[in-house]
Amino acid sequence: MTNSDSDKCWAECLDVAVEVARKAGKVVQEAVKQEKSVSTKSTPTDLVTEADQQVEELIISTLRDRFPSHRFIGEESSAAGEKCILTDSPTWIIDPIDGTCNFVHSFPMVAVSIGFAVNKELEFGVIYHCFDGTLYTARKGHGAFCNGVRIHVSKEKDVSKALILTEIGAKRDQATLNIFSGNIMKLLSAPAHGVRIIGSSTLALCLVATGSAEAYYQYGLHCWDIAAAAVIIREAGGVVVDTSGCLVSKCPVSYWLVQEEA
CATH class of the missing domain: 3.40.190.80 (D-Maltodextrin-Binding Protein; domain 2)
Structure with missing residues (x-):
């Protein structure tokens, strides 16, 4: 694959990631209104819900249909015992509901996070704020954006x-x-x-x-x-x-x- 081909391919992947993140975010928005089935993982404060698992399955199944040769690392898959293995292959790294405790309590800081790595280097990232619909995106060498507007870190060093x-x-x-x-x-x-x-x-x-x-x-x-x-x-x-x-x-x-x- 030439640099031009790969650039076009990863741009397409980013577009799909944005689409999937928005779709997953809407599922979370609806799920937060429902009664939640909550269990724990490593500690009594490490929470997981059925929604975490359902949203991860939605994201992975959608991406796998589009990109069957790609690999996946997901929080809930890993919690279920699946090994985290990073290779040079295109790999999606997924947190279906970041802020599960917030989600359980309807505290409005909950996000869907989708990262993408190629040759063990991160290519792009998509984070969707489920409660207010804010979308953060960035691609290596192309800048970072919030709802399409370029963003930059603070210049304060003190x-x-x-x-x-x-x-x-x-x-x-x-x-x-x-x-x-x-x-x-x-x-x-x-x-x-x-x-x-x-x-x-x-x-x-x-x-x-x-x-x-x-x-x-x-x-x-x-x-x-x-x-x-x-x-x-x-x-x-x-x-x-x-x-x-x-x-x-x-x-x-x-x-x-x-x-x-x-």
């Missing part, structure tokens, strides 16, 4: 003038909570303007991409939490770093998969 976003996460053991509260205290002592928790890593990262917040940090993210958002952040002029502070210059998916296997 932490004392920054709004920082984070998340508590599903682990609530004492050691994890000590680390979490310690990090909050350091930021507030800096002092940052403020620290916010919205319950959706993908939407938090999109807020960083639009310049509404200066930074987001979190330990324990999975590849489906970061794949689409990483492209959006980078194309908006931001950076994605790992927990050692090193710049993740290429696709972070391999790094996050290693963390999940550890």
Whole structure:
């Protein structure tokens, strides 16, 4: 495949991803009004609903019909025991409902996230805010957009003038909570303007991409939490770093998969 052919092909994939994300978002919008069947995964606070599984199946089946040779990594498929394997093949990385706890409580920060990697490098990302219909998209080398309007990260570099976003996460053991509260205290002592928790890593990262917040940090993210958002952040002029502070210059998916296997 020539560069021109691949460029056209990935552009088509992005268009399909937008279409599927909107379709999945409408399913979530309807599901949030219904009684929810809720169960847990790794911890009592790591929630999953039937809607998570149904939306992931909708996304994967639709994409597989269009692109039968492509591979898939999905949050709920992985939770069910399917191995996360990243190859050079075109691979879709899917979080059907990011912010499941928010979804359960009808708290309006819930998103569908679809990332796409080729040769182990992220090509594009699509994140759809299910409650208000905001669509974030980005493609490598083509910029990042919110509802079709170009976006850029904040130019503020002084932490004392920054709004920082984070998340508590599903682990609530004492050691994890000590680390979490310690990090909050350091930021507030800096002092940052403020620290916010919205319950959706993908939407938090999109807020960083639009310049509404200066930074987001979190330990324990999975590849489906970061794949689409990483492209959006980078194309908006931001950076994605790992927990050692090193710049993740290429696709972070391999790094996050290693963390999940550890």
